[in-house]
Amino acid sequence: GAGVSQTPSNKVTEKGKYVELRCDPISGHTALYWYRQSLGQGPEFLIYFQGTGAADDSGLPNDRFFAVRPEGSVSTLKIQRTERGDSAVYLCASETSSGGNEQFFGPGTRLTVL
Amino acid sequence: QKEVEQNSGPLSVPEGAIASLNCTYSDRGSQSFFWYRQYSGKSPELIMSIYSNGDKEDGRFTAQLNKASQYVSLLIRDSQPSDSATYLCAVNRSGYSTLTFGKGTMLLVSP
Numbered sequence: 499g500a501g502v503s504q505t506p507s508n509k510v511t512e513k514g515k516y517v518e519l520r521c522d523p524i525s526g527h528t529a530l531y532w533y534r535q536s537l538g539q540g541p542e543f544l545i546y547f548q549g550t551g552a553a554d555d556s557g558l559p560n561d562r563f564f565a566v567r568p569e570g571s572v573s574t575l576k577i578q579r580t581e582r583g584d585s586a587v588y589l590c591a592s593e594t595s596s597g598g599n600e601q602f603f604g605p606g607t608r609l610t611v612l
Numbered sequence: 613q614k615e616v617e618q619n620s621g622p623l624s625v626p627e628g629a630i631a632s633l634n635c636t637y638s639d640r641g642s643q644s645f646f647w648y649r650q651y652s653g654k655s656p657e658l659i660m661s662i663y664s665n666g667d668k669e670d671g672r673f674t675a676q677l678n679k680a681s682q683y684v685s686l687l688i689r690d691s692q693p694s695d696s697a698t699y700l701c702a703v704n705r706s707g708y709s710t711l712t713f714g715k716g717t718m719l720l721v722s723p
Binding site: 529538540542543548553554557587593598601602605606 | 711
């Protein structure tokens with residue numbers, strides 16, 4: 499079946515601009531996670547959705563970052579007033595509802611802030 | 613102490629050898645443990661999960677967990693050049709649904 503999809507695959511923007519990154523999870527997966535990965539590092543947690551609600555947003559670095567999942571499927575990560583330090587690969591993962599906490603990642607969006 | 617620690621490598625092994633990748637974690641209450649493989653420029657791919665002490669085998673891969681020592685390892689038998697990648701250890705800490713990742717170990721398998 500189809501895996502997790504993310505769009506765009508690459509996004510180049512200028513400092514101060516607003517960006518939206520989209521994640522479409524595996525069909526039927528109720529849990530959705532956003533991570534951020536910088537070069538040479540492991541993914542770092544940003545926010546976790548169970549259904550439509552954000553169950554844990556403790557990883558969001560500041561209030562410029564926000565994410566929604568209005569219908570419990572597709573999620574959008576929104577970054578306002580982008581900074582050069584926001585440049586990274588943004589990864590989305592979804593988790594099977596049968597338990598086990600196995601998370602499956604999408605291909606990621608590489609964000610470059612100039 | 614970092615929550616999940618891995619040797620960054622690179623770990624170099626010849627084709628056909630056993631590659632041993634190690635990971636330690638700090639939260640003694642951690643419940644679930646995962647190994648992901650990440651090729652350069654690609655996203656992490658789940659290859660093994662382990663939840664209880666002991667060994668779990670899947671093809672050429674064996675995951676080993678020792679909760680008393682807070683240690684999890686991944687063995688790759690008959691290593692192939694296509695196994696060359698960064699291997700990420702991830703831990704599900706107690707009380708959290710999210711995963712905490714190590715920085716990864718780069719494995720290089722030479723023909």
